[in-house]
Amino acid sequence: MSGGEGDGTVVRRDRFSGGPARSFLSSMDDDDRIFAADLAVDRAHVVMLAEQGVVSEDDAAAILGALADVEAAGFDALPDGEDVHEAVETAVVERVGRVGGKMHTARSRNDEVATCIRVRLREDLLGALESVLAFREALADVAGAEAETVMPGFTHLQPAQPTTVAHWALSYEGALARDAGRLLDAYDRANRSPLGAAAFAGTTFDVDRERTADLLGFDGVVTNAMDASASRDFLLEAVAALASVAVTVSGLAEDVVFFANRGFVALDDDYASTSSIMPQKKNPDTLELVRSTAGDALGAYQGLATTLKGLPRAYNRDLQNATGHAWTAVDAVTEAVDVAAGAVATADWPAEALEAAAGEGFSTATGVADALAAAGLPFREAHEIVALAAERGADLDAVDAAAREATGEQLADLADPAVVAAALDPVESVAQRDSAGGPAPSAVGDALEGVRAGLEDDEAAVAEREAALAEARDALAAEVASYD
Structure with a gap:
């Protein structure tokens, strides 16, 4: 042998030959999950091969019997293999000899593994x-138990409307x-x-x-x-x-x-x-x-x-x-x-x-604006009144003061104060929103049926x-x- 270069080549060959590549290719560590699926696929394939006359009924019986033994022994008893499919086939051959190799007739591991994945x-x-x-x-x-449990609703994590x-x-x-x-x-x-x-x-x-x-x-x-x-x-x-x-x-x-x-x-x-x-x-x-x-x-x-x-x-x-x-x-x-x-x-x-907490942050404001709009005010004017009311304390007196400032008229001339007072209350506010899909108990009851x-x-x-x-x-x- 001439010099160190030859010695180094031998070392490199020893290092990179055999095991590492085979281990890298193996999926056995993950294949326990599709072990049962593989056995089912094998059985269906062998039954079909026998029915089509591709393998004899005696050979099919031998293979199916071996598969039963493999199943009883369990995944951990399988011989080493590149994957569970190869290992099961090897185990079958070990039990019944060369005839076990007929199990793989007319298929590839490509269609076999694709089928096993779908089965699992x-x-x-x-x-x-x-x-x-x-x-x-x-x-x-x-929902059935808490249909009347009012809670705060949020948008942007800010109090928005009671729900x-x-x-x-x-x-x-x-x-x-x-x-x-x-x-x-x-x-x-x-x-x-x-x-x-x-x-x-x-x-x-x-x-x-x-x-x-x-x-x-x-x-x-x-x-x-x-x-x-x-x-x-x-x-x-x-x-x-x-x-x-x-x-x-x-x-x-x-x-x-x-x-x-x-x-x-x-x-x-x-x-x-x-x-x-x-x-x-x-x-x-x-x-x-x-x-x-x-x-x-x-x-x-x-x-x-x-x-x-x-x-x-x-x-x-x-x-x-x-x-x-x-x-x-x-x-x-x-x-x-x-x-x-x-x-x-x-x-x-x-x-x-x-x-x-449901009324925090004047979360009933939208309901109040709706009540004013329903009484005949343009919604934008109602929106302005309620925005002013929010600055004054967000109660009925605040709404009245805001109405006077925005329109020059008292609240009673614009809407029924009792209706506005109800809209200010979180429970009443929720009850009024009974449109399809809304939070009112009646709407929730209808939704629950669907x-x-x-x-x-x-x-x-x-x-x-x-x-x-x-x-x-x-x-x-x-x-x-x-x-x-």
Whole structure:
């Protein structure tokens, strides 16, 4: 050997050969999540291959029996592999020999992994939907119980108009109802099977893609084979819908943190904590963490979109790193929704304190201006009178003095003082705003009827999808059992 350069080359080769690259490529540390999905996909594929005569029934029975053993042993018993799909196949071959290799006939890991992700994602989306529906139910219950609990309403965090706890709660229920619709849409587009697309150009074998889709509970197939194997837009849509939920719930969490600061709400001890040094403190910690979850979800969306941006068509290994963003989002958002729902459902709303604060900052001013306008004054003149009244003490005498200054007439000549006095009162002010969607108890009661009906519709939609998946699982299990 000539000199140190040769020795250095050997060292470098030793350092960079073997393990590091294989470890870098492996997704096994994250694949426990799709272990059950992979077994289901394997079973559906093998049943279809046997039905199509691509493999014999005896070979199918041997493979399906091995898959049962692999399932019973669990994910941790799998041999080393680049991913769960390779590890399961290796485990099957270890049990039944060469015939186990027939399990992979007429498919690629590309269509296999795309299918497994969809199988697991749809379960997670249904779980997220169940949490959102439960939160909506909790908000509806709060609205029903607090329909007459007057509270201050804010814009720009400044006292604006009196409202009710019910009106506030239903504002978030409405937003979450739209979020639920987005999640349902994401579910339906995710619930299409890529299986049978193979690497990206289909297969020469006579496969029945509709059959495997049916066995796995999909609503149909992603027709184009290249699209089926390569696309991850279903992940992007799902994470976007989850991020929307997180943004909605983050806003609610901020409100509750602010309300707690002002003494407008008392959180149950299970959803608050005390300071380690200041024993008088009761901190809305859980809601602060809920608030921050929007950052996790939006970060997941950004990470996913950036990973997918500009990829050439067909499969690229970048997609291995894309999927984790979806799991991050669905786990974080579902947990945050559950916590926020529990915090709101168990909170106490101190009616006296809320009503006392409802009139702060002359928050009934708009109602007074409306009362003057309803009596015949142009709204701009009414607005000017009320603005002057705000400077004089914001009571009936102040309104009368302001009317004299602005118009030269006393209040009694412009409007019924009793009507104006009622408008000055926060409780009466709320009761007068009974237009559709308003905070008046009567309007809240009407709104609640629609909310309950919408909840029932969405609950039925989720139950229908869950039932379809359960039916497909039973049907697949029955087909597998027929090969025993």
